[in-house]
Amino acid sequence: MTTSPRNPLDFAPDDLDRPFWEGCRRHELLLQRSRSTGRYHWPAVSDPDAGREGMEWVRASGRGVVHTFSIVHQVFRPELADRVPYNVIVVELEEGPFFHSNLVDCPNEAIRIGMPVEVVFDDLTDEITLPRFRPRDAGTER
Amino acid sequence: MAELSARDCVVVGVGVTRQGRKLGIPERELRREALDRALEDAGLCRRDVDGYIACHGGVVFEDLRYLGLGPLFSWSLASGGATAISALIVARGVLALGQATVVALGYGVSPSSFRGGSGYGRYGYGYPELFGMVGPSTSHALHAQRHMHLYGTTSEQLGAVAVTQRAYAALRPEALGYGRPITLEDHQSSRMICEPLRLLDCCRDTDGGVCVLVTTAERARDLRGAPVRVLGTGTGHNIRNWYERSVYAHHDDIAPARERAFGEAGIDLGSVDVAELYDPFTISVIMQLEEYGFCGEGEGGPFVAAGETGPTGRIPTNTGGGQLSGYYATGFTALVEGIRQLRGEGGATQVSEAEVALVSGHGGNGGVQNTWAHATALLGAGL
Numbered sequence: 001m002t003t004s005p006r007n008p009l010d011f012a013p014d015d016l017d018r019p020f021w022e023g024c025r026r027h028e029l030l031l032q033r034s035r036s037t038g039r040y041h042w043p044a045v046s047d048p049d050a051g052r053e054g055m056e057w058v059r060a061s062g063r064g065v066v067h068t069f070s071i072v073h074q075v076f077r078p079e080l081a082d083r084v085p086y087n088v089i090v091v092e093l094e095e096g097p098f099f100h101s102n103l104v105d106c107p108n109e110a111i112r113i114g115m116p117v118e119v120v121f122d123d124l125t126d127e128i129t130l131p132r133f134r135p136r137d138a139g140t141e142r
Numbered sequence: 143m144a145e146l147s148a149r150d151c152v153v154v155g156v157g158v159t160r161q162g163r164k165l166g167i168p169e170r171e172l173r174r175e176a177l178d179r180a181l182e183d184a185g186l187c188r189r190d191v192d193g194y195i196a197c198h199g200g201v202v203f204e205d206l207r208y209l210g211l212g213p214l215f216s217w218s219l220a221s222g223g224a225t226a227i228s229a230l231i232v233a234r235g236v237l238a239l240g241q242a243t244v245v246a247l248g249y250g251v252s253p254s255s256f257r258g259g260s261g262y263g264r265y266g267y268g269y270p271e272l273f274g275m276v277g278p279s280t281s282h283a284l285h286a287q288r289h290m291h292l293y294g295t296t297s298e299q300l301g302a303v304a305v306t307q308r309a310y311a312a313l314r315p316e317a318l319g320y321g322r323p324i325t326l327e328d329h330q331s332s333r334m335i336c337e338p339l340r341l342l343d344c345c346r347d348t349d350g351g352v353c354v355l356v357t358t359a360e361r362a363r364d365l366r367g368a369p370v371r372v373l374g375t376g377t378g379h380n381i382r383n384w385y386e387r388s389v390y391a392h393h394d395d396i397a398p399a400r401e402r403a404f405g406e407a408g409i410d411l412g413s414v415d416v417a418e419l420y421d422p423f424t425i426s427v428i429m430q431l432e433e434y435g436f437c438g439e440g441e442g443g444p445f446v447a448a449g450e451t452g453p454t455g456r457i458p459t460n461t462g463g464g465q466l467s468g469y470y471a472t473g474f475t476a477l478v479e480g481i482r483q484l485r486g487e488g489g490a491t492q493v494s495e496a497e498v499a500l501v502s503g504h505g506g507n508g509g510v511q512n513t514w515a516h517a518t519a520l521l522g523a524g525l
Contacts, residue, residue: 011268043269043510048385068291068390070283071337076264076276085334088275090284096387100270100510113291130272 005124016044019057024129027121031060031095040095060095062119063136067092071108091117091133105134151234152525154367155184155355156481161316161469163254165349169198170208172250172351177209180353184367186244188212191355193242195219195229197249197474205248214242222505223420224377225249226354226473227517231375233356243361249474250351261347267512278422279344281512283336286425288390290338292440295428297338299443301329303424304342304466306452311463313490318348319467343424345465352474354481359525368485373409373498373520376402384511393429394504394516400434403518407498411435414520415496416483417457418476420503421464427451430502431459453491461491473503477519484523497523 008021020043023030031040034047035054046052069089075081087108091099103111104120116136123129157179159172181187194213196202199220206216221228226247233245253261263277275281289295305326311319324342332341355367362369378395404410411434419430428442436457437445445451451459462468462479469475480499482488488496501519508514 006272008269008272011266011271068284068288070280070287070339071334072274072276072280073334074277074279074336076280080274080276083274085337086274088270088273088280088284088336090390092387098384098387098389098511100273100275102273113288132273 005128007128008130023057023059024121024131025127027129029060029062029119029131030057031093031097032056033058040093040097042093042097042099060093064091064093064099064117064133066090066103066111066113066115066117067098068113069103069111071111087111089117089133099131102132103134104132150359151230151237151356151372152359152362153354153370153372153481153521154357154362154365155180155186155353156478157181157183157351157353158316158478159250159351161348161350161471162318163346163348165252166255167252167349169250169252169256170205172252172349173198173205173248173353174209176250176351176353177211177246177248180246180355184355185365186355190244191246193233193236193245195232195245195247197225197229197247197472198251199225209248211246213246220506221515221517222507223422223473224503224505224515224517226477227375227501227503227519228377228515230354230356230372230477230519231377231517234372234375237356237358244355244357247354247356249353249471251472252349253347254349263347267508267510269510270512278507279339280336281507282423282425283339285390285393285429286338286423289425289429289440292391293443295440295443297330297340298326299428299447300338300343300424301326302443302447303421303427303451304329306446306449307421307460307464308467309452310461310491311467314462314468315489317463317468318346319463339423339425345422345470348470350469350471352471352478354474354477362525369525370481370484371522371525373522374403374405374407375520376400376406376518378516379513380516381511381513384513389511389513392433393426394433394514396430396433396516396518399516399518403520407520407522409498409520413498414457414500415498416461416480416493417451417459417500418461418464418480418483418502419459419500420473420476420505421460421466422470424466426504427459427464431457434500453493458493461488461493473505476501476503480519480521484521
């Protein structure tokens with residue numbers, strides 16, 4: 001599965017999420033954690049209780065479960081024409097936050113809510129690495 | 143019923159242009175035509191309008207001159223499908239504070255004609271777009287899939303929403319689905335858009351204009367437009383559900399909006415005669431029916447499949463066909479139909495003796511969390 005290699009920072013309003021995407025290039029999944037509340041968030045954020053103070057990027061486990069998903073058949077953009085049908089999953093990360101991504105190494109028909117998954121880094125170019133997920137049982141196959 | 147004051151906000155005029163696909167009419171001309179129709183309906187003239195709220199998501203500098211309006215203020219309000227009711231809430235405040243006496247809520251867009259034909263179906267949410275997550279149908283599919291997982295909701299039950307609403311639309315000449323009822327088989331054989339949503343689970347962008355004129359109860363007594371009172375309003379935003387990790391278990395943050403609106407109106411759910419719920423997708427109706435309390439949690443699918451939202455059901459819902467089969471006017475669809483029902487203008491789908499309408503809207507989608515605002519209005523017939 002491939003995505004048109006658009007740079008994630010094209011979607012960023014500023015540089016506040018840059019550490020996350022640089023982490024992906026190092027194959028590290030980073031989350032924001034509030035030192036005060038211990039809650040994890042993604043992406044750059046202020047904690048509803050503790051605010052921006054004490055917010056730090058920390059490395060996450062990369063593990064989670066499929067919280068919900070869809071198989072997209074409609075070609076919403078010309079560049080997605082050769083990808084349909086493709087999946088979009090929402091991973092509920094072990095640390096709590098939701099993360100939109102794709103599930104790889106798994107046929108669309110086999111995707112189930114509650115499936116354990118783990119992050120796998122897809123190096124699209126030298127500059128662009130996207131975090132996708134695969135079934136956790138398939139972890140040793142790549 | 144709550145004690146009414148002279149400052150209470152009353153709808154006295156509604157103008158709706160032709161609604162359709164690819165009409166090719168300039169957007170401000172749609173807004174102009176809707177305004178004229180609303181003024182005619184209310185028995186007001188341009189110079190009576192001393193407040194303007196632009197509800198089409200854009201700036202209004204050119205509009206005012208083109209519309210020929212000279213209000214004391216002109217504000218833009220943008221919250222997607224929650225805009226219409228949100229503007230109504232602002233207008234209530236303005237009237238109550240004596241800042242204006244007649245406020246026009248103006249809307250008119252041509253997404254199927256002038257925006258590259260892409261309309262609203264292809265917008266992105268930021269980073270999720272990197273993974274092919276594009277458009278509101280995908281985001282609502284995530285809610286639908288989760289609802290099916292939690293409660294066993296089926297595609298056929300989603301289809302029941304589409305079929306029920308099309309049956310209403312088939313009887314309403316102004317609806318896009320007029321004269322064209324559909325069957326559950328039609329729904330089930332319609333092509334998949336984003337599983338589990340099929341083509342007939344989705345609404346379509348519509349070109350068209352709407353204008354709603356509101357004033358005080360005192361002023362409304364002297365006008366010819368059939369008055370509809372705003373009994374109560376409320377809002378909620380599901381960013382709160384995002385923080386609590388429950389955003390996919392709930393369609394909206396309805397609880398605070400509902401409690402505020404019903405508390406203000408001093409009525410309970412049993413007083414509601416007709417529901418006009420914001421329905422970009424079939425799942426939206428099912429989940430709102432549950433969260434407003436018309437049925438239990440997870441029971442929305444069977445509730446609709448049993449015909450409870452139809453003309454003889456427990457709560458006739460989206461009686462003009464809604465957005466799915468009527469027309470998509472970004473939250474005005476529901477507001478207009480609620481007003482029509484209370485004025486007895488519902489034609490072949492008029493709910494007999496409708497006294498109270500529940501109207502909802504949601505929108506302003508955005509961010510990686512793709513959360514949105516919800517707004518509730520309770521409307522009452524007469525002064």
